[in-house]
Amino acid sequence: MLVIRPVELTDLPQLQRLARESLVGVTSLPDDTERLRERILDSCTSFDRAVEAHGPENYFFVLEDSSDQRLVGCSEILATAGFEEPFYSLRNRHFTSASRELNIEHGVPALSLCHDLNGHTLLRGFHIDAALARSPASELLSRARLMFIAAHRQRFADAVITEIVGYSDDQGHSPFWDAVGKHFFDLPYAEAERLCGLESRTFLAELMPQYPIYVPMLPQPAQDCIGRIHPDGQDAFDILEREGFETNSYIDLFDGGPTLYARLADIRSIAQSQTGTALPSDTCDARGRYLISNESLNGYRAIVADLDYRQGAPVALSPEMCVALNVTDGSPVRLVAL
Structure with a gap:
């Protein structure tokens, strides 16, 4: 039987295996022993802490096959995105310019660096063995987090977000990163995501352009990546969409993947x-x-x-x-x- 439970320190060797198998872009599951150990200990502390309001707590769950104690997946809840450092995103909105003399008004989509999503609860770290993708096990791994929130509402914000991994090819190249981020860091996409997992996204985000990026000026392959989901991230997206999550005007600042948003009252596994x-x-x-x-x-x-x-x-x-x-x-x- 497959069982969701909180992570334990003894899970470290198996989590390293999951980290090696995880999709590039799942930065909350770094393939690094010490960072994973810190993540586990932080989760253990969060579960033990008496909490009356959402704060910096991180709740790390594993999916275990009880027949042989093998881990086949993991997922997390960060109680408050941006609690200890800004949670950066790119806001995708139209900038409108107008000429009264010519009677012309024109809207241009533009990407702006922001941390508007600070304060929301963040679902992250979703990874499941490929053999169990698009199965009830995937539903369990994703939605058990929502049932945990339902049981302990005081620990979480009134709205939940999650970032779905954006498109990159089989060689790990992201057209969006190559057109935007790579101009500010001499790093390939996979390495930038790895550094985010080991350190944080803040030091990279602070070097990103502080002025709007006009979407029509990006190469077409990069434009096509805005809001595009990596094929291996579709399962995670579909589950949460059925839960009542919706896309909004925010995307990941490294790969352009979509951000999903829902209020607790609108999430099926909580409301129903x-x-x-x-x-x-x-x-x-x-x-x-x-x-x-x-x-x-x-x-x-x-x-x-x-x-x-x-x-x-x-x-x-x-x-x-x-x-x-x-x-x-x-x-x-x-x-x-x-």
């Missing part, structure tokens, strides 16, 4: 999830497939389960499900239809 109590049972007449989690904090667990759920009634769970969720008779649980 139901709470109940666990009822251990040797027989479960399954009528539907659900994502189900406990309501714990540092003992958080979530799985996909076939259940016979009726609102207001206890949720019948097999012994295997109870073990996976670490619940007993009467324990609170949360579930939403898959």
